[in-house]
Amino acid sequence: MSTAAPAEPEKLTKKSLLSDHPTWCPACGDFAVLAAFFKVLEKLQIPHEKICTLAGIGCASRFPYFVNSHGLHFIHGRVLPLAMGVSLSRPDVHVFAFGGDGDGFSIGGNHLEHCARKNPNLTYVIMDNFVYGLTKKQTSPTSPIGFQSKTDPGGAIDRPVNPMKKLVSSGASFIARTHAAQVKHMMEMFERAIKHPGFSVVEVLSECVIFYKGAFDNANPRKGGEFELIEEKSWDNSPEDDERHDVTNEADAYAIADIQYPGKFGVFYQNERPSKNTLEQQLIDASQEKTAGADARELLKNRFALMK
Amino acid sequence: MSSTPTAEQKPSSSDQATTERTEDINNAVIRLAGNSQKGIQTIGGLLAKLAGRSAQEVMTYMTIPSTISGGASIFQVRIGSGEVLTPGDEADFLVAFYQDSYENHINNLREGGVCLYDNDHVEPDLTDKRFIFVGVPMTSTTIEAIGGSARDRGKNIFVLGLITNLFDLQRDKLVHIIETQFKNKHESVLRNAMLAFDAGYAYQLGDIFNRSYEFEPGKAQSDGRITTDGNTALTYGLLAAGVRYGAGYPITPWSSIMEQLRSELPKYGGIFVQSEDELAAVSTAIGFAYSGHLAITGSSGPGLSLKMEAMGYASMAELPLIVINVQRGGPSTGLPTSVEQSDLMQAIYGSHGDTPRVVIAPKDVEDCYYIAIEAGRIAREFSTPVVVLTDQALSSRIEAFPEPDVSGVISPELDLEPRGEDFKPYPFDAETKHAPPGTRMTGNKYPVVTGLEHDEWGHPTSSPEIHQKMTDRRREKHKRMAASLPLPEIHGEKEGEILLIGWGSTWGPIREAVNVARESGHAVSAIHLRHIHPMPDGIDGIMDAFKRVLVIEMNDEGMYGYGQLATLLRARYADDKIKSLTKCDGLNFQIRQIIAGIENSSD
Numbered sequence: 001m002s003t004a005a006p007a008e009p010e011k012l013t014k015k016s017l018l019s020d021h022p023t024w025c026p027a028c029g030d031f032a033v034l035a036a037f038f039k040v041l042e043k044l045q046i047p048h049e050k051i052c053t054l055a056g057i058g059c060a061s062r063f064p065y066f067v068n069s070h071g072l073h074f075i076h077g078r079v080l081p082l083a084m085g086v087s088l089s090r091p092d093v094h095v096f097a098f099g100g101d102g103d104g105f106s107i108g109g110n111h112l113e114h115c116a117r118k119n120p121n122l123t124y125v126i127m128d129n130f131v132y133g134l135t136k137k138q139t140s141p142t143s144p145i146g147f148q149s150k151t152d153p154g155g156a157i158d159r160p161v162n163p164m165k166k167l168v169s170s171g172a173s174f175i176a177r178t179h180a181a182q183v184k185h186m187m188e189m190f191e192r193a194i195k196h197p198g199f200s201v202v203e204v205l206s207e208c209v210i211f212y213k214g215a216f217d218n219a220n221p222r223k224g225g226e227f228e229l230i231e232e233k234s235w236d237n238s239p240e241d242d243e244r245h246d247v248t249n250e251a252d253a254y255a256i257a258d259i260q261y262p263g264k265f266g267v268f269y270q271n272e273r274p275s276k277n278t279l280e281q282q283l284i285d286a287s288q289e290k291t292a293g294a295d296a297r298e299l300l301k302n303r304f305a306l307m308k
Numbered sequence: 309m310s311s312t313p314t315a316e317q318k319p320s321s322s323d324q325a326t327t328e329r330t331e332d333i334n335n336a337v338i339r340l341a342g343n344s345q346k347g348i349q350t351i352g353g354l355l356a357k358l359a360g361r362s363a364q365e366v367m368t369y370m371t372i373p374s375t376i377s378g379g380a381s382i383f384q385v386r387i388g389s390g391e392v393l394t395p396g397d398e399a400d401f402l403v404a405f406y407q408d409s410y411e412n413h414i415n416n417l418r419e420g421g422v423c424l425y426d427n428d429h430v431e432p433d434l435t436d437k438r439f440i441f442v443g444v445p446m447t448s449t450t451i452e453a454i455g456g457s458a459r460d461r462g463k464n465i466f467v468l469g470l471i472t473n474l475f476d477l478q479r480d481k482l483v484h485i486i487e488t489q490f491k492n493k494h495e496s497v498l499r500n501a502m503l504a505f506d507a508g509y510a511y512q513l514g515d516i517f518n519r520s521y522e523f524e525p526g527k528a529q530s531d532g533r534i535t536t537d538g539n540t541a542l543t544y545g546l547l548a549a550g551v552r553y554g555a556g557y558p559i560t561p562w563s564s565i566m567e568q569l570r571s572e573l574p575k576y577g578g579i580f581v582q583s584e585d586e587l588a589a590v591s592t593a594i595g596f597a598y599s600g601h602l603a604i605t606g607s608s609g610p611g612l613s614l615k616m617e618a619m620g621y622a623s624m625a626e627l628p629l630i631v632i633n634v635q636r637g638g639p640s641t642g643l644p645t646s647v648e649q650s651d652l653m654q655a656i657y658g659s660h661g662d663t664p665r666v667v668i669a670p671k672d673v674e675d676c677y678y679i680a681i682e683a684g685r686i687a688r689e690f691s692t693p694v695v696v697l698t699d700q701a702l703s704s705r706i707e708a709f710p711e712p713d714v715s716g717v718i719s720p721e722l723d724l725e726p727r728g729e730d731f732k733p734y735p736f737d738a739e740t741k742h743a744p745p746g747t748r749m750t751g752n753k754y755p756v757v758t759g760l761e762h763d764e765w766g767h768p769t770s771s772p773e774i775h776q777k778m779t780d781r782r783r784e785k786h787k788r789m790a791a792s793l794p795l796p797e798i799h800g801e802k803e804g805e806i807l808l809i810g811w812g813s814t815w816g817p818i819r820e821a822v823n824v825a826r827e828s829g830h831a832v833s834a835i836h837l838r839h840i841h842p843m844p845d846g847i848d849g850i851m852d853a854f855k856r857v858l859v860i861e862m863n864d865e866g867m868y869g870y871g872q873l874a875t876l877l878r879a880r881y882a883d884d885k886i887k888s889l890t891k892c893d894g895l896n897f898q899i900r901q902i903i904a905g906i907e908n909s910s911d
Contacts, residue, residue, distance in 0.1 A: 016752060020767075048752075052745040064756050065768065070745035071756040072598055074591070075621050081555075081588035085595020085603070086745065088579050089553050093599075093745045111591075114584035280579050287574035299575055300548060300714045307534035308361065308711070 012045050014038045019068040029180035029206030029216075030060055030127055036186040037067070037096075037125075043187075044194065046094050053096045054083050056103040059134045060127035060206070063098035077107030080115040080124065084276070087122045091277055094194070095122035102132050105141040105161045112201075116172035119198045120276045125190070126201065127180070128163065129208040130215050137211040144261070147212075163203045164257035164268050168250055174200035175253065175269040180207065181220045182227055185265065192267065198275040205262075219262035230256060230266030330476065334524045335388040337396035338471065339416060340464075341409035345381040347464040352383030353706060354468060354489065358482050359387045360535030360708030363526035367816070368706040369395030369896070371645070380408060389524040393816035393823075395705070397898040403467055404430050405446070414439070422517075424470070426463070442517045444470065453507035454500045462504035469508025476522045479509065532711045538676040538702035542632065543568040545680025546604055548712065550720035551630065552578030553596035554604040555589040560644045561703040562608045562634040569604075586614035590631070594618060597627040598757060600722045600744030602684055606632030608700075609642060609651060612658070619693055620659030621759045623782065626733075626740040628687035628694075630680070635699040635812075637894045646894030647701040649812055650863035652872040655695040656841045662779060664786045666694040667841040671815035674709035676702060679838070690789050691740040697840070699862075701896050702813045726750050732764040733757065736781060790842035795850065800826060800833030803853035806906060808834040810860045811873055814897055818860055821902035832906060840873065848881050857886045858909050860902060865890045 010016065017038050024030050041051065051069035055061035057076035064071030070093075074082050083097040104112055104126045115124075131149065132138040138151040142163065146155040167175045174196040176189040186204060193200035205216040217223035233244040245252055245266075253269040291299060338355070340348045352368055359366035369384040386396045398418040404410035404425040410432055417423060419438045427443035434441055450463040465486075472479055486505065490498040543565050546554075552573060556566035569580040583589035589605045596603035607615060612633045622629045635651045637643025655667045666686050670679035676698060683694040727743045729751030734740055743755055753765075760768040761775050769775075800822050810818040818834050825832040835850060837843055851857050859874035865888055870878060874888035889905035891897065 010752070019754075048754075049746055049748045068752070069754050070743075070747070071754065072625075073756060073758040073760065074594075075617055075759060078587055078591040078618065081583060081591035082595040082598075084581065085553070085555065085592040085597075086599050087595075088581065089596045089601055090599045090745060110584055111588055114588065280574075284574040284577055284579070288577065291575050294575075296547065296576055296719050297714045297717050299572075300544060300712075300717060303544060303572075304534050304711045304714075307536045307540075308532075 012042055012048055014042055016048065017041060017068050019066055022066045023062060024059060025210050027209045032180040032183055033127055033204055033206055034066055036183050036190060040187050040190045050093050052086060052093050053098065054079050055098045056108060058100035058103045060098055060100035061103055077103050078111065079103065080108060080111040083122050084115060084120045087120045088277055088280060097122060097124045099126060101126065101128040101130065101140045101142045105163060113170045116167060116170035116199055118276045119173050119273065121198055123193045124201045126203045127206040128203050129206050129212060131208050131212040133208045133211050162257060165254060167201055168253045168257060168269055172201050173198040173271045173273055176202045176267045177265050178202060179205045179216060179219055179227060179265060196270065197272060228264050230264045232267060329519045331519065331521050332524055333521050334390055336401065337384060337386045337399045338401045339382055339384045339399035339413060340403045341382045341413045342405035343380050348381055348383045351464045351468045352385050354485055355385045356706040357485050357535045358477060360533050361481055362478055364389060364523060365392035365526065366708050367392045367395050370704055382413065389526045393820040394899065397900055406430065442513060444511065449507055449511065450504050453503045462500055465501045465504040466508035469505040470511055473509050474520050476520050533708045534711050535706060535708040537704055537706050538673045538698060539564045540568060541673050541676035542680050542698060545677035547572060547576060548714065548717045549681045549684030550718065551602050551604050551684065552576055552720060553601045555581040555583050555592035556606055557583050557586050557589045557611060559608045559611045561636060561700045562606050565606055565632060586611040587618065590615040590618040593629060594622055594627060597629050598744065602628060602688060602720060604630040604632060608634045608636050609638045612651060612654060616658040620661060620663040622693040623663035623665050624759045625757045626691045628691050630683045630687055631693060631695045633695060633697050634703050635697060643894045645700065647699050647896060648863060648892065648894065649699060649861050651697060655697055664783050665692055667697060668694065668839050669697040669812040670702060671836055671838065673702060673705060673707035677712055686789060690785055697812060699813050733766045734762060734764050736764060739785060786842050791845060793839050793844035795844050795846050796835040796837060798833050798835055798850060804831030804833050806832050806856045806858060807851060807854035808832065808858050808860055811837045811840050814860055814862065817897040817899060817902060821899050824899055825903055825906055830906065851883065856909055858889050858905060859886060860889045860897065863890055864892050
């Protein structure tokens, strides 16, 4: 690669990351997600050209337009397989995928399942508002039973997806849940997700003030709700620690995910198993060792010799 | 089979039984019919490899039952000393392993042809005087030769020995090929194979059939030729084109390309991802392309339908992408193991909106290699999706051709040169060349690639003027590409009564039909379109010199009476002399079907 580093690498700032003014509705929860993302990038000082923001379709998926970084706005539901392609072929790049509940749990649900099990090195932020916003209020896969929408005027009847349970069962290696009104917590989750080697997912409850106002008030202390955190084990052998959550325990993560809405926030699960990037590289190394590093011409010639 | 001099085809009388006669032949079609796909494929493949090494031309044809394992299948090998363009309309020799093989295939044997049958299993109608019947106890002789609990396994190799003797094939070369083929198996496998082979080779047809054949020396170069099938040729063509990243989902008959890429790419430092579905496969491939690589995805019929939305994205975002479609019989699940050319319109127009892209097709197994390189060239140069339409017949058939020259093969390099303030991904006055992630933007303005309509910088816009201008831009770059293409070569005279036009794997049958028709005095010529969409300019000039034009393709004539390419040619040239010859039976065109089409087109 011929990336000559600049003489003096510019400092990554919120200003340098800011692109067009977001076109989200005023007071949309997604503004806070964007602001938290900028702050974490600023803190981590990732080289500007190595940041890559990708998205599918939906309100949340407008994200790449609002971040001044390499980006791609893709088709509905397919951002994860796209992001996997970027991550696997460009290990030098930090890959971020953004989307909403429709993109992630409905049209792209199967990709979430398989991306989780394959564990490519990338971070996926799902801005969950429990409603289809861009298409103006239809029932989403996370809309609670009874939610009145244009497709369910009498109230939703289908059981919603439980994102945390889905992610735990599909084998994602980092799973966290946060709230757009809790900026500090959101930043902490983003930072841990970015530092996690493998597939990291953060679900952010991000309110749609137009079509589902007040959806997450009961998890917002400023609105009279309770923001209950998962207490993680500190492994200090104290008696309190016995009660705390071991993030490597799948069954416990599943049990927390089962707590009634609004449930708990924090890291549900984390496990450092080899990423797909690592495993594919091992395959490359083993194959090239067998062929003693032969170049493309030699490899082709050797193969043709077997066809004679 | 053409033999010189023409031989008396009846079995000789007993007084000649001890002296074997040798006939010189230049061409033979051998059809092997049995119940084990694998067994039959093995001998067919070995014969093809031998021919490839022995200065003979060869082409094979096989039917694959669409069952999980086993099932009745045939493998047809045509070996010739001259140009071999098709696997042959009729067989000169039929090897029937079972009663149903005999019953189902005896009518594909030409009159005077030889039916070699296993008389342990087959009872032919010996009163049928059209054919020469030669019974050989294939099963019991094989069991005797191998011994033990071998049952009837290995009788395919027994038959290979029989054929080697009958056609005076180069035994040593063949033994070497068998040894190479079995070298990774348990030693008993090779030992049993050789016992069966020797038994077949030594088997005396005696006074039943005291004759053997000898091929005239071939004109082809025997050195430096390789023998392989279309999917394998395409796989290595992709590697030669510099493809290092791909993604796919298994579907017949595409799967063998992805299987080979999955094993081969890591040697080249690349990755092939087996995706959860077709949509993920094309999306991952687009992720590779966006990252700065030449990437591929591929599939067959139903899978191509599933990829369409993302392929439209690649047209809109102007990303280079190779999409292989190994066509099979459609519609829907259709005929997964039969040949058809009915995906042309979908390949060209399959996505919503106006999504110009390139569609090209290989004409034979050798061309599968070079078409992949051409696809890579176009995708890179014009930053556009390129669909390669190959088909089931090409995917599995084996041909011999000169070993490709790899001296020009270059290893791809990632272009991360910093881009200046003036960088535009979609300039009105130049071709798109994306800045992949990792590229420093010295003006600190980073590009977003998008499927929304956009301006030159990639910013979303719904401006009426810009949508029109960008639509023009995407169309015009493909027209520029077309203007750079050479005109197809004319097979036959430059003017005449009738011009045949084909695309894809009909190349061989059309060419042979032209040769046959010209020999019998018809003023017939043919052109073949390798670049189908956009097609090169100037085809009207070629057509002008002929009274009639007949477009030959393996798809349906549709509501308006014209096949898919014929419809496109009529739309482009509005010429009423363009007629269509189509068929949809899941089989390749036979020469006589094309000749009949030529004769019927005159009214």
